[in-house]
Amino acid sequence: xxxxxxxxxxxxxxxxxxxxxxxxxxxxxxxxxxxxxxxxxxxxxxxxxxxxxxxxxxxxxxxxxxxxxxxxxxxxxxxxxxxxxxxxxxxxxxxxxxxxxxxxxxxxxxxxxxxxxxxxxxxxxxxxxxxxxxxxxxxxxxxxxxxxxxxxxxxxxxxxxxxxxxxxxxxxxxxxxxxxxxxxxxxxxxxxxxxxxxxxxxxxxxxxxxxxxxxxxxxxxxxxxxxxxxxxxxxxxxxxxxxxxxxxxxxxxxxxxxxxxxxxxxxxxxxxxxxxxxxxxxxxxxxxxxxxxxxxxxxxxxxxxxxxxxxxxxxxxxxxxxxxxxxxxxxxxxxxxxxxxxxxxxxxxxxxxxxxxxxxxxxxxxxxxxxxxxxxxxxxxxxxxxxxxxxxxxxxxxxxxxxxxxxxxxxxxxxxxxxxxxxxxxxxxxxxxxxxxxxxxxxxxxxxxxxxxxxxxxxxxxxxxxxxxxxxxxxxxxxxxxxxxxxxxxxx
Amino acid sequence: xxxxxxxxxxxxxxxxxxxxxxxxxxxxxxxxxxxxxxxxxxxxxxxxxxxxxxxxxxxxxxxxxxxxxxxxxxxxxxxxxxxxxxxxxxxxxxxxxxxxxxxxxxxxxxxxxxxxxxxxxxxxxxxxxxxxxxxxxxxxxxxxxxxxxxxxxxxxxxxxxxxxxxxxxxxxxxxxxxxxxxxxxxxxxxxxxxxxxxxxxxxxxxxxxxxxxxxxxxxxxxxxxxxxxxxxxxxxxxxxxxxxxxxxxxxxxxxxxxxxxxxxxxxxxxxxxxxxxxxxxxxxxxxxxxxxxxxxxxxxxxxxxxxxxxxxxxxxxxxxx
Ligand SMILES: Nc1ncnc2c1ncn2[C@@H]1O[C@H](COP(=O)(O)OP(=O)(O)OP(=O)(O)O)[C@@H](O)[C@H]1O
Ligand SMILES: [Mg+2]
Numbered sequence: 001x002x003x004x005x006x007x008x009x010x011x012x013x014x015x016x017x018x019x020x021x022x023x024x025x026x027x028x029x030x031x032x033x034x035x036x037x038x039x040x041x042x043x044x045x046x047x048x049x050x051x052x053x054x055x056x057x058x059x060x061x062x063x064x065x066x067x068x069x070x071x072x073x074x075x076x077x078x079x080x081x082x083x084x085x086x087x088x089x090x091x092x093x094x095x096x097x098x099x100x101x102x103x104x105x106x107x108x109x110x111x112x113x114x115x116x117x118x119x120x121x122x123x124x125x126x127x128x129x130x131x132x133x134x135x136x137x138x139x140x141x142x143x144x145x146x147x148x149x150x151x152x153x154x155x156x157x158x159x160x161x162x163x164x165x166x167x168x169x170x171x172x173x174x175x176x177x178x179x180x181x182x183x184x185x186x187x188x189x190x191x192x193x194x195x196x197x198x199x200x201x202x203x204x205x206x207x208x209x210x211x212x213x214x215x216x217x218x219x220x221x222x223x224x225x226x227x228x229x230x231x232x233x234x235x236x237x238x239x240x241x242x243x244x245x246x247x248x249x250x251x252x253x254x255x256x257x258x259x260x261x262x263x264x265x266x267x268x269x270x271x272x273x274x275x276x277x278x279x280x281x282x283x284x285x286x287x288x289x290x291x292x293x294x295x296x297x298x299x300x301x302x303x304x305x306x307x308x309x310x311x312x313x314x315x316x317x318x319x320x321x322x323x324x325x326x327x328x329x330x331x332x333x334x335x336x337x338x339x340x341x342x343x344x345x346x347x348x349x350x351x352x353x354x355x356x357x358x359x360x361x362x363x364x365x366x367x368x369x370x371x372x373x374x375x376x377x378x379x380x381x382x383x384x385x386x387x388x389x390x391x392x393x394x395x396x397x398x399x400x401x402x403x404x405x406x407x408x409x410x411x412x413x414x415x416x417x418x419x420x421x422x423x424x425x426x427x428x429x430x431x432x433x434x435x436x437x438x439x440x441x442x443x444x445x446x447x448x449x450x451x452x453x454x455x456x457x458x459x460x461x462x463x464x465x466x467x468x469x470x471x472x473x474x475x476x477x478x479x480x481x482x483x484x485x486x487x488x489x490x491x492x
Numbered sequence: 493x494x495x496x497x498x499x500x501x502x503x504x505x506x507x508x509x510x511x512x513x514x515x516x517x518x519x520x521x522x523x524x525x526x527x528x529x530x531x532x533x534x535x536x537x538x539x540x541x542x543x544x545x546x547x548x549x550x551x552x553x554x555x556x557x558x559x560x561x562x563x564x565x566x567x568x569x570x571x572x573x574x575x576x577x578x579x580x581x582x583x584x585x586x587x588x589x590x591x592x593x594x595x596x597x598x599x600x601x602x603x604x605x606x607x608x609x610x611x612x613x614x615x616x617x618x619x620x621x622x623x624x625x626x627x628x629x630x631x632x633x634x635x636x637x638x639x640x641x642x643x644x645x646x647x648x649x650x651x652x653x654x655x656x657x658x659x660x661x662x663x664x665x666x667x668x669x670x671x672x673x674x675x676x677x678x679x680x681x682x683x684x685x686x687x688x689x690x691x692x693x694x695x696x697x698x699x700x701x702x703x704x705x706x707x708x709x710x711x712x713x714x715x716x717x718x719x720x721x722x723x724x725x726x727x728x729x730x731x732x733x734x735x736x737x738x739x740x741x742x743x744x745x746x747x748x749x750x751x752x753x754x755x756x757x758x759x760x761x762x763x764x765x766x767x768x769x770x771x772x773x774x775x776x777x778x779x780x781x782x783x784x785x786x787x788x789x790x791x792x793x794x795x796x797x798x799x800x801x802x803x804x805x806x807x808x809x810x811x812x813x
Contacts, residue, residue: 301698301699320698320703321698321699321700321701322701322702322703324701325701326701331699333699338695338696339695339696339699340696340699341693341696342688342689342692342693342696342697342759343692343693344692344759344760345688345689345692345759349685349688349689353685353686353689353700353702354700354701356682356685356686357682360681360682363681363682364676364680364681365679365680365681365682365685407700411701
């Protein structure tokens with residue numbers, strides 16, 4: 001008897017200009033939670049897509065329960081007890097939550113029993129600690145809610161092996177806890193889980209074994225008990241990296257933005273705050289607390305019913321994002337696929353789109369200038385891509401996120417709203433992005449940062465606004481605040 | 493290990509090249525076949541004939557390509573074209589050539605503005621809107637002419653129609669100018685890039701601060717303008733207008749665009765590709781005529797070609813995912 005429930009041997013996968021996986025061997029034991037870690041673009045998602053029949057390897061073999069197996073496609077994989085929570089959501093925006101959970105896969109019924117389907121869907125979400133109306137259309141959900149639907153969908157197959165590709169990247173601590181509880185329950189039932197994450201603490205909380213990938217090769221396999229976070233990072237990156245939050249020396253200056261009594265029925269309740277020059281203002285809160293809605297209102301992407309926003313002392317009109325941009329506001333949105341990137345566009349075209357005037361000479365686009373801009377950001381943010389002409393749809397998740405950041409950095413806005421800026425970005429690159437944020441504020445720009453990762457908000461912000469149910473519950477100083485302080489404010 | 497990945501790379505590149513250029517390769521093969529089997533195909537007269545034939549509709553196909561890149565399409569191009577022919581001839585007969593030229597273009601622009609307004613501001617579906625305006629404009633044209641074609645004997649117009657350099661008339665020249673202008677606008681201006689972005693992902697474009705509604709609007713104005721211009725160019729050739737002219741134009745323009753390789757999903761492609769599509773259509777139908785295939789049968793083939801190309805387009809899209 002083989003102790004491995006799954007073995008992949010000698011897997012190689014190339015794309016034009018890229019060797020994504022180079023002779024990778026990967027084994028998972030029955031009933032374990034196996035972490036798969038590595039830098040952005042290391043090949044994690046590619047390996048898991050091969051496992052689930054989404055794409056085909058150039059060469060290599062696969063064994064399930066010790067027998068050689070061929071996976072011909074997604075349905076075949078589901079048949080053989082494999083399911084996957086994709087890093088990029090695979091939901092149909094125009095269908096309801098319940099339909100998305102049950103109508104996608106093999107367990108699709110011939111005749112739909114709507115009532116039963118809804119009850120089951122509700123049950124699955126409840127087990128995740130969430131109850132929202134499963135008749136809601138997925139397109140209306142927030143990123144975190146979509147993530148939960150994606151998780152529920154994978155659970156609905158009752159698979160033997162479940163792959164989770166960054167399931168917590170847009171969840172806050174409390175939803176994360178629920179997921180971990182479920183993972184532990186699944187494990188107790190003998191289900192095997194492959195867990196991909198850039199939040200390395202999670203690995204020590206729930207995983208048994210960790211495999212590290214670097215540049216498409218397996219670098220190391222270890223029981224979690226025999227390894228530390230620093231060791232993992234070193235193996236991932238190939239050198240030691242800073243994981244602290246970089247310090248700033250400059251203090252915020254005069255007020256650049258004043259938000260007064262912003263009100264939107266049921267969503268925002270009389271929000272008031274200021275933002276200073278050279279300041280990083282963090283916004284903390286649970287999923288659904290109205291953080292994203294507030295950011296969208298400030299950028300002009302969503303309307304508000306009452307209240308006003310002043311920039312440099314003058315009330316501004318915000319009828320659309322164009323007005324936002326005209327007032328030198330930029331916003332990195334939280335969902336790179338739906339709202340961040342034109343997936344068919346090249347890396348270059350996605351970056352320059354926010355500021356085309358900057359790359360024209362006599363009103364004609366200058367492709368040399370565009371190329372230079374793209375190359376500068378590819379270097380600065382270490383975007384892993386075979387060329388600046390690569391379509392972003394072909395980049396790994398974390399590298400796509402870097403393109404979204406680059407796009408708004410190039411817009412040269414004075415006020416930058418960052419909604420989950422480091423979502424899906426690896427530890428090493430995160431530090432670089434924090435340094436970049438510091439550089440921006442040192443240049444006199446101001447940043448509003450929303451993040452589900454509390455440590456990041458605490459570590460980077462000058463001040464933190466704590467939001468709950470559309471209200472600002474209070475304000476904390478970044479230097480002295482702790483996670484407990486934030487949670488305390490939310491509860492009160 | 494390395495050599496393996498390099499050959500693999502070359503393989504990949506060849507496959508990608510063939511996929512991208514499949515239509516061009518087929519077109520060339522077909523031309524070679526025709527040249528060998530039908531010497532009359534290869535005569536200068538026939539070549540200029542093909543060019544002139546495709547130029548009139550080609551200008552509209554360019555505009556349609558812009559619309560499709562921007563994520564829309566416009567069925568009313570057919571009716572605007574027909575309207576332009578009768579309106580232009582009738583004004584030529586009353587007010588003269590120059591007023592006719594400008595008034596016809598303005599009427600095309602106005603019709604495009606109505607479409608654009610209904611789609612971008614009222615947020616109606618382009619299919620429904622342009623289907624409706626197509627019918628309305630056609631009705632208007634019939635009403636205007638009482639149903640019968642109208643002619644002109646304006647001598648300047650006849651002279652312009654007869655003007656040519658080595659058999660090449662005014663229409664292909666304007667076609668080439670339009671081609672260059674559209675290539676420049678789409679590839680080299682902010683305006684063009686924003687149309688791609690709007691069609692590529694409306695939501696993303698909007699959140700990037702692009703005035704998406706303006707681009708959705710202007711797309712229809714471009715189609716209206718080009719349809720009217722093409723109508724005038726037809727009048728230059730035939731000195732007549734009829735409500736029946738151009739009834740297959742919208743479908744022709746969409747087909748040429750898609751055959752050329754601009755995807756119906758929006759956000760990519762270009763007018764240079766559409767030239768390939770136009771060549772395929774004209775060469776194919778010219779050849780069919782030379783080979784003595786009946787008109788109704790040609791229509792059938794046209795339909796089949798369109799569906800085949802759309803299927804191929806969709807399959808390639810899926811494969812690449
Ligand atoms: N469809 C594709 N076409 C071309 N290149 C691809 C494609 N999919 C992935 N790649 C490349 O393969 C490499 C591995 O990508 P993969 O998505 O597996 O990375 P990852 O480890 O999941 O990274 P992340 O942490 O950013 O999600 C990357 O360099 C990526 O650019
Ligand atoms: Mg990935």
